[in-house]
Amino acid sequence: MNRRKFTDWLLRLASIPVAASILYPIIRYFQPPEVAEGTATTVEAATVDELAVDEYKIFRFGTRPGILIRISEDEYRAFAATCTHLDCIVQYRDDKRMIWCACHNGLFDLSGRNVSGPPPRPLEEYQINVVGETVYVSRT
Amino acid sequence: MKQSIYAWLDERLQFYKIKQVVDKKDVPVHKHTIWYYLGGMTLFLFIVQFVTGMLLLFYYKPSAEEAFESVQYIMNEVYFGWLIHNIHSWASNLLIAVVVLHMVSVFFLRAYRKPREVTWISGVILLFIALGFGFTGYLLPWNQLAYFATAVGTEMAGSVPFIGQWLLEFLRGGPDITGATLNRFFAIHVWILPALFIIFVVLHLYQVQAHGMSVPPQIEPNGSMKFYPDFLLRDAVGWLIAIGILAALAALFPWELGEKADPFAPAPPGIKPEWYFMFMFQALKVLPATIGPIAGDILGVVVFGIGAILLVLIPFLDKRAEHGQPNPTLKWIGIVVIIFIIAMTIWGELD
Known part of the structure; x- marks a missing residue:
């Protein structure tokens, strides 16, 4: 290899870091930054007079939806509302007394267990604390 | 393998035709050759704007409610968002500066003379398109400064005789600056102007290719260099330096986003347009309210329009250039106009 070839080769090689220093920021830019996961482990999901027996609501738990169901006068249940099958949001069916996902007919019982349809896993269950008039939901 | 793929493609795409053109392309060498690089630099900066602009579209939200927050998000959260956004802002300023320099050099070297009239006209239209990019892009972050500068700028458009009111409402999407204005400016900035730009830049480059580089009258070139690779590699060195300058400016002098635009807040002090509109802004500011029977701002807008x-x-006013004769009158008019623009800009910035 003579000197000219060597310089030529060196210049060509230098184009790699140049290209990399332009492309790396661009590629990284495309990746959306992670949304800060709600750090709160407890949220106010509802007030006591908001739900009658056999009624439910979807509440915000950080960035994710949760489902709160009043199953009797003094008993509530709360779960992550994202179906474990394909991420649809579930709802409560008072006719079946079950949690139902409308997308692919998945059913969960009132402990969150997947009992029929395609969902592969149970829903994550949250803890309930009723303090005065407020229903608090917390993640363990 | 590599050879056979190339041969297959060559047979269909006929690279050899492009190669023939490129091999024939020469750049004359003389004491003014350096000015030829400004055209390539302009094109390069436009490409930077296209690339960074497309990237910004991944996160920017063109609505009065979300635009400011989305730009904040780009600058503070998105990986390298600050870099992309600041390069886009800085390159837009450098771009206008380089376009103007490019035009000034062509003017004094009289490269607009026959048969390059269309090259000049398409070039001036490209300058206007670049200014349109600057004007519409300035509003997109939806901050206080841009909001009121746009109010002033569109108000000036309202002074155009006969069609002023129509033009003002066309630009604003109504009588006031609202979210509708932002949507319009966004549409103009990302679709209409790029489409126009491509049409005129193709025409411009085709003309440059068809006629070759102009050698100024009374200059005898000392030979020529090959466009590829000699001239293009020198161009590329300039582009590499430009990327370095842009990255350094973006990192060291980031653009201030300021406060979110609030149509119900009083205009903050220090409202001013981008520097390249400053001379017009300042001239209209210092004109008296009426000059004879005509309103001062209307007269100002008309004069700039005629300009x-x-x-x-x-190219059609300087018939002498065609025959290689000097035209000192035009040269001095050019110098006076440039001094006027520089003086007004400095005055406006200091005011």
């Missing part, structure tokens, strides 16, 4: 038309028509 723009004369700029387009320069």
Whole structure:
């Protein structure tokens, strides 16, 4: 290899870091930054007079939806509302007394267990604390 | 393998035709050759704007409610968002500066003379398109400064005789600056102007290719260099330096986003347009309310309008250039106009 070839080769090689220093920021830019996961482990999901027996609501738990169901006068249940099958949001069916996902007919019982349809896993269950008039939901 | 793929493609795409053109392309060498690099630099900066602009579209939200927050998000959260956004802002300023320099050099070297009239006209139109990019892009972050500068700028458009009111409402999407204005400016900035730009840049480059580089009258070139690779590699060195300068400016002098635009807040002090509109802004500011029977701002807008038309028509006003004769009158008019623009800009910035 003579000197000219060597310089030529060196210049060509230098184009790699140049290209990399332009492309790396661009590629990284495309990746959306992670949304800060709600750090709160407890949220106010509802007030006591908001739900009658056999009624439910979807509440915000950080960035994710949760489902709160009043199953009797003094008993509530709360779960992550994202179906474990394909991420649809579930709802409560008072006719079946079950949690139902409308997308692919998945059913969960009132402990969150997947009992029929395609969902592969149970829903994550949250803890309930009723303090005065407020229903608090917390993640363990 | 590599050879056979190339041969297959060559047979269909006929690279050899491009190669023939490129091999024939020469750049004359003389004491003014350096000015030829400004055209390539302009094109390069436009490409930077296209690339960074497309990237910004991944996160920017063109609505009055979300635009400011989305730009904040780009600058503070998105990986390298600050870099992309600041390069886009800085390159837009450098771009206008380089376009203007490019035009000034062509003017004094009289490269607009026959048969390059269309090259000049398409070039001036590209300058206007670049200014349109600057004007519409300035509003997109939806901050206080841009909001009121746009109010002033569109108000000036309202002074255009006969069609002023129509033009103002066309630009604003109504009588006031609202979210509708932002949507319009966004549409103009990302679709209409790029489409126009591509049409005129193709015409411009085709003309440059068809006629070759102009050698100024009374200059005898000392030979020529090959466009590829000699000239193009020198161009590339300039582009590499430009990327370095842009990255350094973006990192060291980031653009201030300021406060979110609030149509119900009083205008903050220090409202001013981008520097390249400053001379017009300042001239209209210092004109008296009425000059004779005419309103001062209307007269100012008309004079600038006539100036723009004369700029387009320069190749037809300088008939002597065709025959290689000097035209000191035009040269001095050019110098006076440049001094006027520089003086007004400095005055406006210091005011």
